Amino acid sequence: MSLPLIRLAIGRTNGTAHYGVLLDGAQPLTMCATHSPDLQPIGENTAHTLCQSCTRAWLSLTTSSSSGEPDARPAAGTGVSAMAHRPIPGHLLGYCGKALDNRRSAARRTCANCTRLSDALAAFTKRAVELDLPVADPCHVDDAVLWGTKGRANLVTGHYRDAVSGKAHCGRPLDQPLPGAQPCAPCRRYWEETEVLRQIQTLPRMREQSTDWTDRVREIFDDTVAVLEPGDAYTVSGCAQRHHVAETLGRLHTGHAELLVYLDGEDRLSEVRVRRERLITVERPGPGKREGERRVFAV
Numbered sequence: 630m631s632l633p634l635i636r637l638a639i640g641r642t643n644g645t646a647h648y649g650v651l652l653d654g655a656q657p658l659t660m661c662a663t664h665s666p667d668l669q670p671i672g673e674n675t676a677h678t679l680c681q682s683c684t685r686a687w688l689s690l691t692t693s694s695s696s697g698e699p700d701a702r703p704a705a706g707t708g709v710s711a712m713a714h715r716p717i718p719g720h721l722l723g724y725c726g727k728a729l730d731n732r733r734s735a736a737r738r739t740c741a742n743c744t745r746l747s748d749a750l751a752a753f754t755k756r757a758v759e760l761d762l763p764v765a766d767p768c769h770v771d772d773a774v775l776w777g778t779k780g781r782a783n784l785v786t787g788h789y790r791d792a793v794s795g796k797a798h799c800g801r802p803l804d805q806p807l808p809g810a811q812p813c814a815p816c817r818r819y820w821e822e823t824e825v826l827r828q829i830q831t832l833p834r835m836r837e838q839s840t841d842w843t844d845r846v847r848e849i850f851d852d853t854v855a856v857l858e859p860g861d862a863y864t865v866s867g868c869a870q871r872h873h874v875a876e877t878l879g880r881l882h883t884g885h886a887e888l889l890v891y892l893d894g895e896d897r898l899s900e901v902r903v904r905r906e907r908l909i910t911v912e913r914p915g916p917g918k919r920e921g922e923r924r925v926f927a928v
Contacts, residue, residue: 631761635688646677660686662749693867694718701734715743769899777807789820792900812826835891855905
């Protein structure tokens with residue numbers, strides 16, 4: 630029988646929540662190796678603060694790595710001989726939480742905190758053999774899809790999702806797509822006004838920009854989502870699409886970037902919300918020079 634990954638906490642309504650499982654239906658086991666007999670399952674919509682070690686452990690289990698990623702990187706702003714950190718797959722983020730440099734480490738010393746969480750995660754996956762991992766958030770979704778609200782039984786009214794807040798345009802928290810629903814009036818009004826402008830102005834511009842993209846002079850380099858600018862394109866592990874950045878929608882959340890991208894493979898626009906330390910391959914038109922860059926010239 631598979632074990633679902635759940636949230637565990639000592640307090641039912643607040644405190645620190647951990648990701649983990651219940652072994653044999655009763656024994657709590659957390660991803661970060663926090664031990665307490667008082668840990669118990671809690672709901673999703675509580676006021677708990679999520680354990681940052683468990684968050685990073687969850688990322689390491691649910692994010693696909695890019696090809697050729699090194700096993701160790703130095704911290705951002707340090708030299709290659711500085712202490713080595715273990716990167717979370719697909720991120721320039723260490724198991725310890727430090728931002729990492731986009732270079733391979735040449736150090737012999739390794740971060741004790743990275744090792745500690747790595748060992749805890751290995752022990753967790755060894756004990757929770759039949760772990761049922763949650764499906765990772767999709768890279769992009771159809772913005773025309775209607776969503777149901779959290780904690781409510783209304784299966785008739787659906788809402789359009791705002792990528793910046795992660796909520797409905799009317800402010801309600803969302804749970805999952807709700808096929809066949811009727812759109813909420815405030816959400817529909819906002820979405821229609823925005824969609825008309827994007828279809829008339831943004832979509833034709835992005836189609837033209839993506840035409841003959843591979844034949845343009847451009848620099849290609851690996852970095853994080855945080856460096857993206859309108860006019861860039863990027864690819865990310867786990868998704869075969871090239872994403873052309875049309876707009877930055879907002880940076881209200883320090884841990885995420887919100888973007889409007891054009892998907893040339895599907896010929897449509899989509900709002901995306903991506904962790905800012907996510908490792909991507911950036912394509913940027915025009916001259917430039919940076920360490921590790923790969924120049925591509927038009928033929």
